[in-house]
Amino acid sequence: MVKITVYQNHDQQFVGFDCLGHAEYSDENDIVCAAVSAMTINCINSIETFTETLFYCDTNEADGMISFRITEKNGTDAQLLLKSLILGFENMESNYEEYIDLIFEEV
Incomplete structure (x- = not known):
């Protein structure tokens, strides 16, 4: 299961x-993992390319881990891109609830 904490x-x-x-949707074509990865990487690349937001990102492919934190200049463009990503996560969770766990935490 992919655990996503926002x-x-x-x-x-x-x-x-x-x-x-x-x-672990499928051994051959894990469309759920691929979709989460594609959406996540596209969001991070978009924030880097289209905004001035500063962030930290760490990954570990073996664990299926992507950790992303905004460090400075959290502007409206970055917020819109993150909202779009979260919308995608919510839609994926509603369709593949046994494979995705979406959690929101206040920090």
């Missing part, structure tokens, strides 16, 4: 997320 500050701004694990 972090929000006291102002309800998204400040990061962690994805951990593999969906």
